[in-house]
Amino acid sequence: MKTERYDRQIILQGFGEKAQSLLSAARVLVIGAGGLGCPILQYLVAAGTGHIGIVDDDTIALSNLQRQILFSTADVGKLKTIVAVERLQEMNPEIEIKPFNLRIQKNNILELLKMYDIIVDGTDNFDSRYLINDACTLLKKPLIFAAVSGYEGQLAIFNVKDHQGKATNYRDIFPVPPQAGEIPNCAENGVLGVLPGIIGTMAAAEAIKMITGSGKPLINILLHYNLLNQEQYQMHITPATDYNLPTTEDDFLKMNNHHDLESPSTYIEVDAIQMRALQQLPSTLLIDVRERHEVPALDPATYVKVPMSEFDTFLNTDIQEENILLLCQHGIRSVAAAEALQEKYGHSKKIYSLKGGIVKWRDHFLTPSNER
Amino acid sequence: MELEIISFGKIAEVIQSQQLKIPDVSNTEELKIYLEKSFPLLSKMKYKLALNKTIVQENLELKNNDTVALMPPFSGG
Numbered sequence: 413m414k415t416e417r418y419d420r421q422i423i424l425q426g427f428g429e430k431a432q433s434l435l436s437a438a439r440v441l442v443i444g445a446g447g448l449g450c451p452i453l454q455y456l457v458a459a460g461t462g463h464i465g466i467v468d469d470d471t472i473a474l475s476n477l478q479r480q481i482l483f484s485t486a487d488v489g490k491l492k493t494i495v496a497v498e499r500l501q502e503m504n505p506e507i508e509i510k511p512f513n514l515r516i517q518k519n520n521i522l523e524l525l526k527m528y529d530i531i532v533d534g535t536d537n538f539d540s541r542y543l544i545n546d547a548c549t550l551l552k553k554p555l556i557f558a559a560v561s562g563y564e565g566q567l568a569i570f571n572v573k574d575h576q577g578k579a580t581n582y583r584d585i586f587p588v589p590p591q592a593g594e595i596p597n598c599a600e601n602g603v604l605g606v607l608p609g610i611i612g613t614m615a616a617a618e619a620i621k622m623i624t625g626s627g628k629p630l631i632n633i634l635l636h637y638n639l640l641n642q643e644q645y646q647m648h649i650t651p652a653t654d655y656n657l658p659t660t661e662d663d664f665l666k667m668n669n670h671h672d673l674e675s676p677s678t679y680i681e682v683d684a685i686q687m688r689a690l691q692q693l694p695s696t697l698l699i700d701v702r703e704r705h706e707v708p709a710l711d712p713a714t715y716v717k718v719p720m721s722e723f724d725t726f727l728n729t730d731i732q733e734e735n736i737l738l739l740c741q742h743g744i745r746s747v748a749a750a751e752a753l754q755e756k757y758g759h760s761k762k763i764y765s766l767k768g769g770i771v772k773w774r775d776h777f778l779t780p781s782n783e784r
Numbered sequence: 785m786e787l788e789i790i791s792f793g794k795i796a797e798v799i800q801s802q803q804l805k806i807p808d809v810s811n812t813e814e815l816k817i818y819l820e821k822s823f824p825l826l827s828k829m830k831y832k833l834a835l836n837k838t839i840v841q842e843n844l845e846l847k848n849n850d851t852v853a854l855m856p857p858f859s860g861g
Binding site: 446512538562564585586638645648653 | 792793794802821830832834837839841853855856857858859860861
């Protein structure tokens, strides 16, 4: 092995060539190449982690660049996995980096996980996080969990036995996934770019510690970090008894508490062009579920205002129109509203949610023709 | 009894971290009921308690000067 590249870590006390060869043989899968995924990948690659997989199905957006530091302005619109592999391979051509340009689902995740020894979750939604957790728990794969919200982050290592022989997973903290829209995400809540930088870097450090057997990784510990006051708070996690996870792959594939495969969520996500087509139909109601203070304000004659905070009351009234389209700033709350309406009306009405929300289709909402 | 409440994320917008004097509460289940009554928005939020830095999995007795943290789930990446 050529060692000059890694000289500064090899000379570290307690690291040495042994740790470096462990890193070189390691197989790490990073799921999500976003705000957390970028720094996780950069440091794992730079440190010489031998085999790295990157899972993401998204393309680079301008609003990603404030925190997803592998990508540049010219990359907007390109696939994250492809650009990431290109950049990372330039940084370190001596390791193997594989792109998996797909969305993890129940029917593909087990095969993916089996190819790697340590999994790092840097995704941005609860559906993916629970799916990854449950699959890793089934396969007993060490899982490094990293998540951010606002100015705060969480970090933990699951499915690794502590000195008492106990292993825990995310369901030992939160056994049941939150409903869509119950917890705000980065698009709704905002995030300062350096926060996923810090938490992602700490996640990479935990992966390196696990691989090389250095220090005390956060096994069965939930670390909470607050950027505003630089405070950390660690909580010990013990196994809970109030949930059941499948113990065989067959049972895992039959699980029905993962939203992506959960039955009839039959509302449809549409783009602005499909929305315009819907507007031409005779019996269509357009509902803006943003709060009253949010901008840009839309023409109330076209878009009926029903803020999420008033939605429960609204559900008690009956809608006459056959087609209902919901919209909000980013297309996330509107999904929650669509689910609530779907539950009430079932197949008797067609329910739609504007994917990406007003922010994505801003031009459409600002054109004067829309005011008619 | 007096407890130190530490809250994180959106929970901190409902209950700030503080020393809280709490009457007639002897365990973590009673504390949850008391907090959700005193801070009604909390009852609509998902959170987990940690007592003296250990995640609470069953009803535990509280002592004077215990520290209770309220932790919401984060999903952002």
